[in-house]
Amino acid sequence: MNREEDYEREKREDMERWEHYQLTGEAVSHEEVVAWLESLEKVSNDNSK
Numbered sequence: 592m593n594r595e596e597d598y599e600r601e602k603r604e605d606m607e608r609w610e611h612y613q614l615t616g617e618a619v620s621h622e623e624v625v626a627w628l629e630s631l632e633k634v635s636n637d638n639s640k
Contacts, residue, residue, distance in 0.1 A: 612618060
């Protein structure tokens with residue numbers, strides 16, 4: 592894909608996420624994201640042993 596197509600795809604996905612948030616009010620807190628990323632890092636480290 593070229594840059595313009597990538598930009599348009601990202602913009603469309605962002606709008607879909609925003610519309611979903613507006614309809615549901617569902618959100619993920621910063622703390623939840625950090626915990627999730629840390630768990631992914633731990634799994635990755637465990638698998639590399």
